[in-house]
Amino acid sequence: MENLNLDVKDLIDDPDMQSAELDEIKLSRSKTVKGLILFLVCSIIGIVVFFGSVTHADGSSETVFSFLYNSFLNLFGQGVYWILVLLIGLNFILHVYCKYIDKGKHSNILFDVYSNDNVVHTVLFALGFFYVLVYSLWLTAGVDAPELIVGDMTGGNVIPPVCKGVFGIIIIGAIFMPFLLNYGVLEIIGVLLEPLMRPLFKVPGKAALDATASFVSSSSLGVLITNRLWKNNVYTEKEMVAIMTGFSAVSIGFAGLVIETAGCGKDFAKIYFISFIMVFLVEIIMVRIPPIRWKKDVFYNGKEQTPEDRKGEAKYTSKTIPTGCRRAVKRAAIARGVPKDIGLSLKDSVVIMPQVLTMISAIGVSAMIIAEYTPIFTWLGYIFQPLLMVCQVPDAAAIAPSMPVGLAEMFLPVLVMNGTAATVAISYQARVFVCLVSMVQIIFFSETATVMLATKSPIKFWELLVCFLERTIVAIPMAAVAIHLLF
Template sequence: MNENIERNNTGKIKFVLFSLIGLVVFFVKLPFGETSTVPIDMIVGIAKTALAPVLPYLVLAIGIYGMYDVFIKQKSYKGGVSNIIMSICKALGFLMIVLVVFNIGPSFLMAPDIGPSTVKILGGSVALVAAIGAFFLPLLLEFGLADAIGVFLRPLMRPLFKVPGKSGVVAVTEYIGNFSLGHIAINKMYKNGEVTGKEAAIIATGWATPSLVTFMVFANMMEIMNYWNIYFLVVTLAVTIITFITIRIYPLRNIKNDYYPGVTPIEEKVYKTNLFKNFWAEGVKKADNAPSLGKIELTQLKNILPMLGGMMTTGMFFMAGGLILKTYTPIVTWIGYLFWPFLSLIQIPDITVAMQSCGMSILDSMFTVVVAVGQNIDIATRFLIAAIPPCMIVFLSGFVPCLLSTEVPIKFYQLIMLWFIRVVLTILLIGSFVWLFF
């Protein structure tokens, strides 16, 4: 009896302590220099500064592990057509990393704003964010918080978005935090049997924005910070509506609703009464049965390394490749014409600039806004352009390689289709708003 009471007390302490630390690290803004930000952003910023001289070599080292994982450990190149294509992209991306790090590449790759810039972004904005985020993520997922929040979110998440309630905390984490953190978290839940492949794909593509911080960057670059509260609320509503629609149409609708092969499914309990009591009970139970933090972190390290390897190599291929296409070919401009009918329908001002932004969005979320910076364009167009990156979710330089490095069962062509659908829906939803209010 005493042993059970002691275990229960330990579970309560772990649930409360680790959950509070996790919430503070990811969501509570604290003073930092002349501004304020969440602790994880502080840690990433400090790490970027401290490791700046060696970041290219960090990218190279992770890329080497990525090649080992693809061609020796996992041998994923022996899979289907998609696996073969992605393995080729990873190999080419790794070659590009080597050329840039050792400064021996061709001039079109070695241009400062192409190869070197890409390696810098991969090292500081991708690798460090993913690695540091993965270290703290178990505080939100492994000690009861996700399970406890699921008690409240299930009545909303299941009927509206066809996913378990506990995945709601991942959705919030990736929406406010960063898509890479969400991908790591949902991949873990999928492999644990907590969600199916379809549910994992829905969460991984539904709310996985670049981060709340970048929302501010987009708004600032488009000079609409005086509309910040409206911008954030409208974008959040648009992301929710777009996700509600996309899970009910192809391609997400057709992904198999199967659990990870060989895993025992963990069904989520449904509570209709005593929600607060069950919130506490579910959290304590999960924390009580959780392994030690040390064991969890070792497992997390094993899971994150293959993902980082894929993110560095495919990220290099897609981002640097996209920049090369943008600089030396008209292809990206042509892509923009796909959105002309929808932009015309909502009568957006400065339609040429809006088309260019839409075409650039497939390469990188930031490119969408960069193309319009400094141009004298209408406030309605600026608001729309600032809203496209967080609403579209999918882009080649970071999101796609990050998600394809997980075991979530979604294909490259399905992600490209999702990108197009989400951009179109963003144009129609945000465009209708700016048409009415600006």
């Protein structure tokens, strides 16, 4: 590729432009200054919003991003539930119209969104609307509703914390994600971590950003960032699935709640650090076995990834940091501009939001109903009991049902364990073990797995089930070693 001058208009924010192409661009002095200023200002805003923290008067703290989306949701009060009803109801109506009435006669953005839907989507969309409508009528208007739907362990564990939360995450995330993704931060992270991430996890160094966003902010945010970068041709199908299913871990705040509920709060730092390490150890194995191994090395635009693309910056040199800085400045210099980037980001998010919220409501509440009112997960627990016994995990029979129930909601394992503890004394080691495994399973249908499916990521329902099972089986011996050596 010949040397390019930034004044060529068709260079402006080419989302497909890879690192090698950025290296070929030659900036004028004025464009370099502009790029440097944009890189510094926008990157600082993005880093502060997603990774900075706010301390409250009572001494508690949360990320700036959490503070912003919670403040946004608080503006609506209980009216936010009727916004959910409107969005989820609109999604169902549009699905029915596009799928069964229009049938593709008028090709437009709506048809593109719903064209691949089938009768399963019809059932899920109807179910999601029914759940959120019933819950909203019960909560805001006092209408009688079955405990099966509105109970604290079913609808109450999905609609307020997850559906409502993801609504805020999508809107506020759409506003601030461009600052983090489009103005150079990815180039710096990519160059610095490529020599580590590529050989260990077979993904670009930029994937570290997705993992960090999940740990400090929200697992849903990590999935959404990964999906956005996949559609911008930063990741291939295989890389995207590996990152999404492997690095979208629960946030520090939620992990703290899980650990406290299990009665292990005094060792929070140790348990969380071990789970952090386990996430990456598990992923080293996951990317090398099916179904992730079977995914294609193809970008969203259909371009096949070459061995040269995967090679990247293979090792650290004296040019590593300067190269990252130059690419960051160039990326910022060719960006569309903050207002346009935010507008496009909001447009993309608004298009996917109704389906995401619907799927969370439908699958999340249904999964919680199954977990709470049927013995299915208890039966599935028997599958894991022999492995727990081989690994000499204390109270193996008592905690076995906690292993599969994380598929429904990652908070359930400790709740199921606590319920068992009412009749069976469960040792401290066993409690720590349940915390560790639940925090590295990652795939749960009350949130992350549903967001993955709703954003039409290149992974099927059955593949998510397989990934969950594999992650659990791989995590069990690791967690067992940890509790035997450190607790």
